[in-house]
Amino acid sequence: MQQDISVIILTFNEEKHIARCIKSILPFTHKIFIVDSGSTDKTVEIAERLGAIVQYNPWVNYxxxxxxxxxxNPHKTKWLMRMDSDEYIMPELSEEISSKLAGLNDQISGIYVKRRVMFFNKWIRHGAYYPIWLLRIWRNGRGVCEETWMDEHIKITEGITQNFSHDIVDHNLNNLTWWTQKHNLYAIREVIDLLNMKYDFRDFESVEPKLFGSQEQRKRYLKMKYASLPLFTRPFMYFIYRYFFRLGFLDGTKGLVWHFLQGFWYRFLVDAKIYEVYQRVGKDKNAIVDFFQKEYNKNLRS
Structure with missing residues (x-):
């Protein structure tokens, strides 16, 4: 059953994933808007063939x-949904959206769904990595994407939220070299985000940190606590917490690779990049802003 909802997807060279993503959405809506940042493969061709409207916009940040x-968004729908191009919707969630969305009362402004992560074709179930609750559906006009450099969440401006029971799946099909290169780029954004918590480079609308709030509020609160810990000790602490205390070792060999790379290597790389900033320009706020402008062409104040 088609619903009054449109789905927004960002793309750049996603020909491996985009058809799978769109086809999982079509059971409940054909209103799909893709913002492409200059794909040179068949992403746009595939998306348009499946009925999506595609518009180009140059990339600054997510x-x-x-x-x-x-x-x-050209689709003036009552509801909006956020999807990444390497994600797809489980049939059970599609059915849940079809059967429940239209009947929600007007006080409900946002809907949380669960995300499961697949790595080497294995569902990562442990290490505090499932379920991850994400606000992915919201009423048009009542939500924006907070303008952080990393871990961006949808911020609801009014109303209450509700949980749906089923999952979206994050399952990237690229190889491990692609994954590590991508996370090397992520690390730069993560550095900016962590440094912004210390130096407050700019003001922006963001999710309120709250330990006993929603999952993204709790995640933001814990991230701020993580940012206050000493460099190079926190990656070890985080990995031990995830792999041993939260039973990440139960995910087997593939899980070991995932938890080590995502839970330790990536976070150690972030700390190394922060250390590099301090070594190059010290801890002066303006000097750090100039460093990122010169080295990475990133304006920390915009």
Missing amino acids: AQQFNFGIEN
Whole structure:
């Protein structure tokens, strides 16, 4: 059953994933808006063939790109949904959206769904990695993407939220070299995000940190606590917590690779990049802003 909802997807060279993503959405809506940042493969061709409307917009960061999608979405639907191109919706969630969405009362502004992560074709069930509750569906006009550099969440401006029972699946089909290169780039954004918590480079609308709030509020609270810990000790602490205390070792060999790379290597790389910043320009706020502008062409104040 088609619903009054449109789905916004950001793409760049996603020909491996985009058809799978769109086909999982079609059972409940054909209103799909893709913001592409200059794909040179068949991403746009595949998406348009499946009925999506595609618009080009140059990339700055995820939050600005997604908010461009919200503001320029040609589908004037009651509900919006956020999807990544390497994700797809489980049939059970599709059916849940079809059967429940239209009947929700007007006080409900946002809907949380669970995300499961697949790595080497294995579902990562442990290490505090499932379930991850994400606000992915919200009423048009009542939500924006917070403009952080990393871990961007949808911020609801009014109303209450509700949980749906079923999953979206994050299952990237690229190889491990691609994954490590991507996370090397992620690390730069993560550095900016962590340094912003210390130096407050700019003001922006963000999710309120709260230990006993929603999952993204709790995650933001814990991230701020993580940012206050000493460099190079926190990656060890985080990995031990995930792999041993939260039973990540039960995910087997593939899980070991995942938890080590995502839970330790990546976070150690972030700390190394922060250390590099301090070694190159010290801890002066303006010097750090100039460093990122010169080295990475990133304006920390915008």
